[in-house]
Amino acid sequence: MTIQSAFADLTNAIRPLYDAREAANIAHLLMEHITGLGKLDRIVHKDMDLPPRWESQYQEGLAQLLSGRPIQHITGKSWFYGMELIVSDQVLIPRPETEELVEWVLLDHPSHPALRLLDIGTGSGCIPIALKKHWPSADIWAMDVSPGALEIAARNAQMQHAPVNFIRQDVLDPQAAAPLPALNVIVSNPPYIPQKEKAGMDTNVQQFEPATALFVPDNDPLLFYRRIGQLAQERLEPGGRLYFEIHEDYGEAVKAELLHQKFTDVILKKDMFGKDRMVRATKA
Template sequence: MQKYRFNGDFPVDHLNNMTIQSAFAGLTAAIGHLYDAREAANIGHLLMEHITGLGKLDRIVHKDGDLTPAQEDLYQQSLAALLAQKPIQHITGKSWFYGLELLVSDQVLIPRPETEELVEWILKDHPSQPAWRLLDIGTGSGCIPIALKKHWPAADIWAMDVSPGAISLATRNASLQHTPIRFVQQDVLSPDASKVLPSLNIIISNPPYIPETERADMQALVTAFEPSVALFVPDSDPLLFYRRIALLALEKLETGGKLYFEIHESFGQEVMSLLEKEGYAEVQLRQDMFGKDRMVRAVKK
């Protein structure tokens, strides 16, 4: 692979040693057409920490230090991946969620800030740290149950996902975070999905909810690198998972138990109507930090 040096905004031949400062400048310039300046800088800092093992302050102090040949090779490989629109989290293998560093891969969705808001809602609803039984359906990286277990160590937390790769990664994350969680590989759409589950006080899910017709309008770093099974639903039945999980929750939630969903911004009213039709009480819709309908909570009568 042809290697380049970056001097300001322009690539030049590989002549001089690459310093930490020039590497960062070259990286942000190279990806500037893909991201705005702030996001490019954030990506640059994440990648340079991954390559050098140094935090931002140490990189400032040692800005004129040369990258080693191994670090330079990793830099070039990572830059090529970024230009192919691979997410920075897949390059570093890590992502942050609710103050926790988690492993990620192409087997799971990269945790989103909107999902942090869902966790925040749940925790604020129950400030007494209850010793309850909880289930997260479609757990992916395990970000939701791990964050909740950190705050509710006495809770008995279960997590389900159809993907063996997701279950494997989530199990590793739970081990690294010292958060014992009961993981179950199961398709929630299966008629047998509830058989292994106990009675529950809370069920949470951020299920697939993007209609297939929206795929073409999405960024390549999402559609090419994140698992489609965790993203898309048939155009003919966009509420497929909400309907199934609502029925499972009627079977497994104790009276007064709560169901929390992350939702597609366009289907807030539809999800609320579905839950009300199934007999849930106190159905509430909440917006995210961007003012979009994003979360629904309901109570089993």
């Protein structure tokens, strides 16, 4: 099996799971992971036979892809806001929509301020690390209930030379705000998918990404938005801002909840696909 034939066979094998473009991208990622060769080098060496070790890794990777495992879990890495991050089944794979949330926060504060900022439900640490790299003087905190997620996040912060104060805390705990300083900004991409939607989701999401970071009870889809809003009222300074990533179907409901909690300047923002995906609110 040559590098070229391995790529072609891999692309064809996973086509039932992905469209043509995504299948090719995934095949490129796996082949680079196995060989250590970039796309151009693999073209130059396309007729090179795979050594036994590479062929074994290829067969194992193919089997995992066909089982639905995300390519990011096979390679152990994902890209977010220009950074290569470690990922595993302990954290959500960072999404482009979350990059838009980071961009909104940065655009609202263009002078590289020395802010005190908290990310709630940090997962891989992608949000606070990206913000810390742009705001070296900011005092940035990040909270998660999962020890596994916090371990990954801390490794990412170290790898990116972006010191973040990570704390293990359940935001639903009434005492969650106790260890936190007064804050200027709170950001969160909390769980927001009702359990009833799980059956319709892709296998690579519902079986391989952490359920605690994804799902909320069907009878209380705003659970985390309501609680984080309460924490923000406790810890945000006047004029401080709260930013959420949201379920596209609950934008108006999240906005109404924040207005009910006496936030002002509540703005609903669409993502690159025209879906309601982000909300910003200001503490009076």
